Amino acid sequence: MKVRVGIIGATGYTAYEAIRLLLRHPHAEVTAVTSRQDEGLPIAAVHPQLTRLLDLKLEPLEVDSFAERCDVAFCCLPHGASAETVKQLREVNCKVIDFSADFRLSRVAEYETWYGVQHPWPELVGQVAYGLPELFADQIKDADLIANPGCYPTSAIMPLAPLLKAGAIQSGDIIVDSKSGVSGAGRTPKLGTLYCEANESIAPYAIGAHRHQPEMNDIIHRFSGSSTDILFTPHLTPMDRGILSTIYVRPNGVDADAVREIWQSAYRDSPFVRIVDHIPSTKHVAGTNFVDLAVRTAGNRLVVVAAIDNLIKGASGAAVQNLNCIYGWDQTLGLL
Amino acid sequence: MKVRVGIIGATGYTAYEAIRLLLRHPHAEVTAVTSRQDEGLPIAAVHPQLTRLLDLKLEPLEVDSFAERCDVAFCCLPHGASAETVKQLREVNCKVIDFSADFRLSRVAEYETWYGVQHPWPELVGQVAYGLPELFADQIKDADLIANPGCYPTSAIMPLAPLLKAGAIQSGDIIVDSKSGVSGAGRTPKLGTLYCEANESIAPYAIGAHRHQPEMNDIIHRFSGSSTDILFTPHLTPMDRGILSTIYVRPNGVDADAVREIWQSAYRDSPFVRIVDHIPSTKHVAGTNFVDLAVRTAGNRLVVVAAIDNLIKGASGAAVQNLNCIYGWDQTLGLL
């Protein structure tokens, strides 16, 4: 019998992507989709790509009824709202993979500073597994609640964590210059994500002030031991999907080959990490759960390049990978 | 002294394009910009491209004050609202170039059927010059109010009118298959014009039911003598701007050369019509006021191809061209 997954907040891009991946999964199935605003509509009315593929109607979330029909919830609600719902779902024993930022940070104070809301379930903050199986497999295995990582942090933490753990780079001088496709900004109509605003345009936003900066620093800190101070600049890039992070670091006497060896060793058993000699592009990973990593020497710095699909390894693919880990399945099920 | 132009509803794409063109105009200047929703903001706050180029604040429209500072209004309001405002502006003797559809059709009944509102100024319907100087120069010259044409109709009427007038094609069997850039859908945030919806996507909409279909038929009828029945299918195309219309007609014993001769003769004195041998692309006319026309024989049909920039010849360029005509200036001022 298949594991039953319900998607909460099913009208956005990450929700669609999660459904699409789960439709290919041999041991999981989607059994409920919720939405407050589009209640009653068939899922294919909001995602026409799902015509003939998934025959479910959007329903308002009622936790008890939902938990009867779902073993696991993929919770795609905005921060704040998400933690509230996660709490209710956990009380009726539904496992949860939370796409929001609500349980990613270690400290309540930092969460409340950056997200500007009171945390609805502060006692759990710092106790939840961060859903990067390549780095936190032990905590994810057997977890009932997982904080699915942010898209930008995934692209930065994956290359940086092993290097900091090995002491190969300086923790105090790291610049992450990231370029993201527009889907990262969500599906709610806004001026800035209109076609004619985003097309033929690239620009940074929230320079040194994006909420994913503290997430990067928080997670990275667990590997560096010492305090880290990543400077993070995201850029809105005219493409549907993909994140390309160009990362500038100072080596502690290592060269590019040594970096590749550290990665090889750290990710020996990680099927989704590809350490490549060519320079990665978002196109190489589009539609996949891969993280492509490369490194170049430039003057007295190393330049690390990481590419992911923001909707897959940066969101829904990671969620399915976490699902696989929770149930002890092969990490790649539904993802190749 | 320069002619003073005010832009009513100045936050959209056509308004921006009009401002940009007028900034290059030797005899005109922009002296007021209005917006209800963004009142008080500098125009460069909503159109950052205008930084250092135009130092005006958005103001709510007060007709008397506006008319003191503007000789001509470019009215970029939605249909219905526009006619109401046009009426007030005419009462204080401000000339108006109306970007809406409110005065384009000949009959009130048809307007009210297609636009679903009562016309605020029915006695003027059918009396207003249709702003295609290539075809209606006599009516535009000395006009105080001009109905600026729809973007799609411009791309269809320009090639078809001379052919129908010459009896070269059958009026009862015309298909206009048009492809438009996303800017044609306006700047108000909507799901369908989000980058991630419109990008990598082409689709028709309002098949045989778009409001520009009766506009085409109405104007074309003035040339064909007999009733016309254009079938019009617009398509949303993943690009900022441009309209490419592929038009299928039945010749009355003429070939492609004869069509080109009819065009050459009709547009001998029209600086913005280019009859080309190659196949036009929207890219060839982007940023210009040109209409590129070509024709090919295919079986027992002729295939006519017309390309314009929907924001320029399809909207703001036409408005400036009309302004030039009203004031007796060379048609090309500000437009080359």
Next chain:
Amino acid sequence: MKVRVGIIGATGYTAYEAIRLLLRHPHAEVTAVTSRQDEGLPIAAVHPQLTRLLDLKLEPLEVDSFAERCDVAFCCLPHGASAETVKQLREVNCKVIDFSADFRLSRVAEYETWYGVQHPWPELVGQVAYGLPELFADQIKDADLIANPGCYPTSAIMPLAPLLKAGAIQSGDIIVDSKSGVSGAGRTPKLGTLYCEANESIAPYAIGAHRHQPEMNDIIHRFSGSSTDILFTPHLTPMDRGILSTIYVRPNGVDADAVREIWQSAYRDSPFVRIVDHIPSTKHVAGTNFVDLAVRTAGNRLVVVAAIDNLIKGASGAAVQNLNCIYGWDQTLGLL
């Protein structure tokens, strides 16, 4: 044991797409990839997306050696060259799915007129199964050689064939206005497919003179009984992939509902045909093997809309679907 597939001419977009689909196939595997120009390179050097997914080197085609390692060849060579190779492969009993046009038409004379080359294997012309399983299942089953359909023809034949067979539309008045993503033009560097030429541009090409027009007429004729005269206009559209065909037909007394019923009946057992109420977009079918079909009434015409992914249902997905048919597997293997 898996069926072994070799890809001949493996450096282009359709070849990549075929490999990607076969990697997901439960009963097939890719065992050889050939290329004259890139001989010796790992496949991942020309398709970086395949890094870690397929560990094969590009080899020059030697038929005997190839046939020892491959049960089936996907032949992605250009027309003319393809038939020559197909002949050799058949002589050593390798099954072939031919992506070229060499065996699609019924008559040698027509082939030679449109393709401008002498046919290398004329006695087989007209004897080869046309690879649309939805329409030619009987001929495909047990075939050793299949002519994989052209991308544009697939988008036109799928909606038109059942309607012509049912006598629901007139065969002499059909216009197919198609819009294709740039990948349809192949991966060989040419001016017209450079990013800066194709981006922000839409234009028709080969109006009434494209080689897919006789292919459409040839196949359609088998259903209409009478002679057909499709007028076909392809357009290069600024997107990677997808074909949207807008088809104008004259009904023989049927309405849109009747059309949908004819399709429903004809494609009752076809898992990849979706008859939809909304208007299809290329985005709805991108990355899938679906054909989305819709119809609208417009005046005295019907407007049919068909959307496919040109690289999948229009090429490599069709090839895999044909493979499934040849081996008697479920049509959807590897394709959902």
Next chain:
Amino acid sequence: MKVRVGIIGATGYTAYEAIRLLLRHPHAEVTAVTSRQDEGLPIAAVHPQLTRLLDLKLEPLEVDSFAERCDVAFCCLPHGASAETVKQLREVNCKVIDFSADFRLSRVAEYETWYGVQHPWPELVGQVAYGLPELFADQIKDADLIANPGCYPTSAIMPLAPLLKAGAIQSGDIIVDSKSGVSGAGRTPKLGTLYCEANESIAPYAIGAHRHQPEMNDIIHRFSGSSTDILFTPHLTPMDRGILSTIYVRPNGVDADAVREIWQSAYRDSPFVRIVDHIPSTKHVAGTNFVDLAVRTAGNRLVVVAAIDNLIKGASGAAVQNLNCIYGWDQTLGLL
């Protein structure tokens, strides 16, 4: 009488853009266009946008005949070839604005290292005015030969030069992370600039090894006094045009306001520099000669953002601006 400009190597994107700008120029006209490969074709055959706008045929360059008909040459040839031609043109007293890199660097040895060719006219290296009128007006005025700056260097030097001159930032720790539209890669068909390769893709290239890195360092050095060591990473971005440079620097005790004041003071009389409070996007400057500059504080760094149109301020607009300077005209002629 107008100044007569000839375009050498007129088939590329920068040449087209130069022609388009000169067509609007009140005191200049294009009197010759050369091309070896397309000799004899009308210019509109290679740039269809110029239909009816410029009636010249492409000719092979014959220096004597060219110089009789042209007062100034815009030389758009590749490096190496360009210096050779520049030498001949100067010998017949034709003024030259050289779009290539041949006369940008100060030292022959560095040129030969980075460009891999022997310099054809080494005695002039280091003697030629670098064509940024905002910084080198004195050298440009009355010059007969100008080295038109590289596109990336313009985006980096403009913000950095005044800051280094003022000692406001550290010269030894500067990272320039640039994102360029595809037109920067030229119009010669290559795999990497095909639509289907560049679309939906962002990737860095030539990390720390691009030829514009020594150009930046060379020019910047003239302002910093001390040696500079810029680390430069260009990225190919899916858009036609525009460069966005995100620049990471270490302040010497200055804050963002101080940076803006230094820029204001340095560029007080520079009509094309806009120091903005919002974050610049390439879209804000597309089609213009503007450089938009902004700065933000982030931790202990300053993040500078510069946006230009790579084909205009990054190439052809700069050339026209230099032309204006040479002839003592207002810098903005033809450029607003």
